[in-house]
Amino acid sequence: MEYISTRGSAAALDFEGATLAGLASDGGLYLPSQWPRFSHEEIADMAGLPYAQLAAQIMQPFVGDSLTKDELLALCEQAYGRFSHNAVVPLVQLDEQQWLLELFHGPTLAFKDVALQLLGLLFETFLTRRKSNLTIVGATSGDTGSAAIDAVAGREGIDIFMLHPKGRVSDVQRRQMTTVRAPNIHNIAIEGSFDDAQAMVKRMFNDDHMTSRFNIGAVNSINWARLMAQVVYYFAAALQLGGPDRKVAFSVPTGNFGDVFAGYVAAQMGLPIEQLLVATNVNDILHRALSQGDYSAGSVTPTAAPSMDIQVSSNFERLLFDCGGRDGPAMAAQMAAFEQDKAMRLTNAQREGASSLFTSARAEPDDMNEALRWAHDHAGQIIDPHTAIGLHAARNVKVETGIPMVTLATAHPAKFSDAVERATGLRPQLPARIGDLMAREEAFSELPGDYDAVRSFIEERASSAA
Numbered sequence: 001m002e003y004i005s006t007r008g009s010a011a012a013l014d015f016e017g018a019t020l021a022g023l024a025s026d027g028g029l030y031l032p033s034q035w036p037r038f039s040h041e042e043i044a045d046m047a048g049l050p051y052a053q054l055a056a057q058i059m060q061p062f063v064g065d066s067l068t069k070d071e072l073l074a075l076c077e078q079a080y081g082r083f084s085h086n087a088v089v090p091l092v093q094l095d096e097q098q099w100l101l102e103l104f105h106g107p108t109l110a111f112k113d114v115a116l117q118l119l120g121l122l123f124e125t126f127l128t129r130r131k132s133n134l135t136i137v138g139a140t141s142g143d144t145g146s147a148a149i150d151a152v153a154g155r156e157g158i159d160i161f162m163l164h165p166k167g168r169v170s171d172v173q174r175r176q177m178t179t180v181r182a183p184n185i186h187n188i189a190i191e192g193s194f195d196d197a198q199a200m201v202k203r204m205f206n207d208d209h210m211t212s213r214f215n216i217g218a219v220n221s222i223n224w225a226r227l228m229a230q231v232v233y234y235f236a237a238a239l240q241l242g243g244p245d246r247k248v249a250f251s252v253p254t255g256n257f258g259d260v261f262a263g264y265v266a267a268q269m270g271l272p273i274e275q276l277l278v279a280t281n282v283n284d285i286l287h288r289a290l291s292q293g294d295y296s297a298g299s300v301t302p303t304a305a306p307s308m309d310i311q312v313s314s315n316f317e318r319l320l321f322d323c324g325g326r327d328g329p330a331m332a333a334q335m336a337a338f339e340q341d342k343a344m345r346l347t348n349a350q351r352e353g354a355s356s357l358f359t360s361a362r363a364e365p366d367d368m369n370e371a372l373r374w375a376h377d378h379a380g381q382i383i384d385p386h387t388a389i390g391l392h393a394a395r396n397v398k399v400e401t402g403i404p405m406v407t408l409a410t411a412h413p414a415k416f417s418d419a420v421e422r423a424t425g426l427r428p429q430l431p432a433r434i435g436d437l438m439a440r441e442e443a444f445s446e447l448p449g450d451y452d453a454v455r456s457f458i459e460e461r462a463s464s465a466a
């Protein structure tokens with residue numbers, strides 16, 4: 001399988017190359033040159049497979065020759081063996097139509113583990129093979145950071161520098177990053193929002209001074225391998241709910257548009273999906289883009305769902321590229337204009353392409369609280385604030401009766417216990433596997449929101465010069 005950049009001028013790479021590169025050298029994002037497709041029968045035959053086997057089957061066409069079938073299956077078994085639920089991603093029924101897909105049974109309690117546990121192993125496999133090193137530079141709105149750090153802590157040949165917006169992640173989220181003690185882990189609390197941190201990370205991938213000295217790698221969902229691993233749970237859920245003979249709808253609490261884009265990929269691969277509902281909080285750029293064609297970034301409002309406090313959604317570029325006829329030069333021009341004006345209009349082709357599968361909704365803080373209470377009062381479930389935004393959207397959109405609506409439960413409620421307690425009066429407890437997180441000592445550095453400061457910090461500490 002060959003991977004091409006959304007901006008048309010970076011060299012095409014194989015899966016191994018795209019995984020290690022992260023962002024393309026022209027500033028674009030890698031995508032497979034075409035979507036692999038499964039027939040209806042092939043999908044039907046996947047019903048009942050254990051999760052790791054299902055994952056290996058669905059990912060094999062994307063991985064191509066970079067791993068043998070046996071190697072890929074072994075990595076999947078190792079990655080998903082660390083989940084605390086046998087089903088890995090269990091489904092929970094809320095009422096006749098509404099379901100939750102629990103994606104938070106991994107080591108750091110958010111769906112990011114599903115992809116990052118595998119990505120850590122892919123990095124290790126490819127770096128060992130190439131005898132080379134990787135300097136990971138990432139930005140986190142809270143959950144990517146902890147999941148990535150857990151996945152690479154102590155691994156040979158990898159350094160990780162993780163930027164989080166200072167004071168804008170929950171205590172549990174921060175502690176899950178800053179209490180992991182290993183010499184290859186560097187946490188940075190940075191002034192500003194997630195968008196500011198993400199922009200610095202992207203800039204570093206195009207900074208010749210840095211890319212000539214270090215192999216810079218990505219753990220954000222700009223890395224294709226992350227999205228690939230997330231495609232699997234759309235299949236897993238649909239197969240349990242009557243797919244592929246019955247269509248299923250999904251509601252996805254969305255920030256960087258990675259998780260919901262994985263649903264779009266599942267549909268391109270042949271999985272019958274009725275609808276993908278993009279649920280946002282008041283940071284609603286994606287809702288405005290999908291409902292009105294207006295992709296314009298305002299300033300970020302901090303909310304009780306911090307992992308969705310994002311205005312510039314990296315992966316949206318992948319959708320616009322695919323729906324806009326895969327025209328790299330046109331995409332490069334559109335994104336250059338957006339980077340300058342912080343605003344753009346979607347083309348008609350992009351709007352029409354997106355509207356066949358996507359709808360969107362925005363939840364106010366009261367809507368989120370109401371959904372938290374409904375889940376508890378009517379279905380006995382304590383959910384997290386991000387999931388509540390998805391559930392609010394799911395319950396308010398029109399879907400034919402008979403079509404199951406699955407909200408992706410993206411985090412464990414105990415990651416956001418203050419917000420959950422404010423809405424429901426109940427304080428969710430951290431699961432035992434998290435141990436004494438709240439008592440462990442923290443270590444992190446603080447930096448101003450200044451690219452040069454971040455660059456010098458990394459240059460001084462990265463041990464893995466290329």
Ligand SMILES: *Cc1c(COP(=O)(O)O)cnc(C)c1O
Pocket residue numbers: 110111112142143144221253254255256257258259260307308386387410411
């Ligand atoms: C990262 C995250 C999201 C947003 O996912 P994207 O792939 O960035 O759209 C939603 N909820 C939680 C809990 C998250 O950690």
